[in-house]
Amino acid sequence: MRCVIARFPFELTRSGVLESMKGVKPEPGTGASVTIGRRHYPVKQVGQVVTRQDRRDFSAGEVLRAMAHLGFTCRTAPSTAPVHALSPLQQASAMLGSPVAA
Numbered sequence: 559m560r561c562v563i564a565r566f567p568f569e570l571t572r573s574g575v576l577e578s579m580k581g582v583k584p585e586p587g588t589g590a591s592v593t594i595g596r597r598h599y600p601v602k603q604v605g606q607v608v609t610r611q612d613r614r615d616f617s618a619g620e621v622l623r624a625m626a627h628l629g630f631t632c633r634t635a636p637s638t639a640p641v642h643a644l645s646p647l648q649q650a651s652a653m654l655g656s657p658v659a660a
Contacts, residue, residue, distance in 0.1 A: 594630055
């Protein structure tokens with residue numbers, strides 16, 4: 559499949575990506591990932607290995623799009639839920655503890 563990553567055209571195949579990632583140890587990561595085989599690789603690591611380009615030259619979205627078209631399972635970065643801020647009254651109540659039922 560022909561895809562463009564960092565303004566350069568690449569002819570990628572599923573078997574070619576599998577072969578490129580063979581023997582590559584996944585880096586720890588918390589962002590978007592691609593499942594190749596039984597391993598979860600960070601998107602930027604996959605892009606660097608497959609394209610042989612610096613990670614700063616392409617976006618994670620470009621690699622995610624290409625890997626999804628090739629049939630790999632892609633996961634985006636988990637969204638963080640907004641932290642519910644307590645009002646000053648709720649904070650004081652929490653510090654004092656809840657009343658004990660008698």
